[in-house]
Amino acid sequence: MAPLDQAVRRALDEIVGAARVLTDPKSLRRYGADWSRVGTPRPAAVVLPGTAAEVQQVVRLAGRERLAIVPSGGRTGLSGGAVAARGELVLALDRLNAIEDFNPVDRTVRCGAGVITRQLQDYAAQHNLCYPVDFASSGSSQIGGNISTNAGGIKVIRHGMTRDWVAGLKLVTGSGELLDLNRGLIKNNAGYDLRHLVVGAEGTLGVVVEATMRLDTPPGDLAVLVLGVPHMGAIMSVLAAFQTAVPLSAFEFFSEPALEKVVAHQGLQRPFETPAPYYALLEFERVGERALERAMTRFEHCLEQGWVLDGVVSQSVAQAQSLWRLREDISETLSRWTPYKNDLSTVVSRVPDFLAEVEAVVNARYPEFEIIWFGHIGDGNVHLNVLKPDALPLAEFQQRCGEVSQWVFEIVQRYGGSISAEHGVGLLKKDYLHYSRSETEIAIMRQIRRAFDPLGIMNPGKVFD
Numbered sequence: 001m002a003p004l005d006q007a008v009r010r011a012l013d014e015i016v017g018a019a020r021v022l023t024d025p026k027s028l029r030r031y032g033a034d035w036s037r038v039g040t041p042r043p044a045a046v047v048l049p050g051t052a053a054e055v056q057q058v059v060r061l062a063g064r065e066r067l068a069i070v071p072s073g074g075r076t077g078l079s080g081g082a083v084a085a086r087g088e089l090v091l092a093l094d095r096l097n098a099i100e101d102f103n104p105v106d107r108t109v110r111c112g113a114g115v116i117t118r119q120l121q122d123y124a125a126q127h128n129l130c131y132p133v134d135f136a137s138s139g140s141s142q143i144g145g146n147i148s149t150n151a152g153g154i155k156v157i158r159h160g161m162t163r164d165w166v167a168g169l170k171l172v173t174g175s176g177e178l179l180d181l182n183r184g185l186i187k188n189n190a191g192y193d194l195r196h197l198v199v200g201a202e203g204t205l206g207v208v209v210e211a212t213m214r215l216d217t218p219p220g221d222l223a224v225l226v227l228g229v230p231h232m233g234a235i236m237s238v239l240a241a242f243q244t245a246v247p248l249s250a251f252e253f254f255s256e257p258a259l260e261k262v263v264a265h266q267g268l269q270r271p272f273e274t275p276a277p278y279y280a281l282l283e284f285e286r287v288g289e290r291a292l293e294r295a296m297t298r299f300e301h302c303l304e305q306g307w308v309l310d311g312v313v314s315q316s317v318a319q320a321q322s323l324w325r326l327r328e329d330i331s332e333t334l335s336r337w338t339p340y341k342n343d344l345s346t347v348v349s350r351v352p353d354f355l356a357e358v359e360a361v362v363n364a365r366y367p368e369f370e371i372i373w374f375g376h377i378g379d380g381n382v383h384l385n386v387l388k389p390d391a392l393p394l395a396e397f398q399q400r401c402g403e404v405s406q407w408v409f410e411i412v413q414r415y416g417g418s419i420s421a422e423h424g425v426g427l428l429k430k431d432y433l434h435y436s437r438s439e440t441e442i443a444i445m446r447q448i449r450r451a452f453d454p455l456g457i458m459n460p461g462k463v464f465d
């Protein structure tokens, strides 16, 4: 890879200060990769601007020099969207990390793109409110990254995805213009809502530099139930039984091999003695005195129907937190096996049939690989993780998983589902985009991309070519 041109280096130094242009090998490795571990990080440099105006100047310079830019948040992405493997300029938003202008009437707050998700959650709690989008990586991911991936997580069934909490955002386009989109309005039908094009665009339309985020009323007391379930089909019967009885804020699932690994590697207790092929984790608000009673009646009903084998309900906040860890620690636990991740979805009512077909294909095509299932099943979203055998080289493993993915994606297509429910497309899923999007849709997306980024410098090679 060619080193950064000296004149470009001097121009970057002038914009952000020499200490904020990193070219040492450690920084290049760190900022050029994300959690997917796809590709070898090889950026030309990492730039850390401190204002939206500096971002504009860097983008304009990159445009003049035809240098590709990779916007970089917390790099917890799982599809290679923030990977810089082709001599790009990594534009890291870490320094745009201020939370300002809390407005108790609008219940909004203005965040720099580099604000960490947990920082916003804590800030909301200090003002007796909550930011309800949550997932296992919220201690490292950034609001700009959450917006760019439209992150979902564990509370989507009740609170929706990141998109639902973005009241406005500022974007530096690929031509260096600053757009102020929607400005916090609740009602704004004056033309196309460009804000929603940027949400989930994975840095291909520009750099998000700031967002006005909505906050919510915090939930009351929450109870957590973990239930052992005999087969995947029964999980959806359990969902139907509980969702009419109590206000669910989460409905997750994981398989026995997932539980075994989490218990072994995180030093956690099994929820109960009886092993079950699958587990459902439900969280609900204890609204009124009878919510728990209603939940217990549903539990008895599920036991009678044979949909549930055993279960436990949290008796304290501490117990609820340790039950949550059984689900939340799965991704981190599995990372030692460099899993190949599929992030699939279909409409909730079709999940049992969909999963039965996917499971049959996977068992037939991956006989020698260990498969781990978990996910946000209440949203119709399952994570299918294939673990890499130690002896198999990474590239060969990824290639073989890619081949089998096609069989899985054909099922996804037949069900009208998504090949990427919440992790985005990035590099890892771009060859499969056509299973979820028509040719016409992809052609329109190309035109939209060109309108925002006429020079083609914003995260090229990601989502589609």
Ligand SMILES: Cc1cc2nc3c(=O)[nH]c(=O)nc-3n(C[C@H](O)[C@H](O)[C@H](O)COP(=O)(O)OP(=O)(O)OC[C@H]3O[C@@H](n4cnc5c(N)ncnc54)[C@H](O)[C@@H]3O)c2cc1C
Pocket: 034, 035, 070, 071, 072, 073, 074, 075, 076, 077, 078, 080, 081, 082, 093, 113, 134, 135, 136, 137, 140, 141, 142, 143, 144, 145, 146, 147, 148, 149, 150, 151, 152, 153, 154, 202, 203, 204, 206, 207, 208, 209, 331, 332, 422, 423, 426, 459, 462
């Ligand atoms: C343990 C673990 C659990 C996870 N659980 C979930 C989950 O439950 N639900 C879920 O949805 N995701 C989950 N993820 C994935 C990931 O955390 C989310 O996609 C998150 O939103 C990424 O944010 P980030 O700041 O790390 O973005 P990055 O990884 O840095 O970037 C992601 C994409 O956004 C672009 N980008 C980043 N910042 C900007 C910006 N300011 N402007 C323009 N483009 C930008 C990048 O170029 C890239 O394409 C999980 C990840 C891990 C490691």
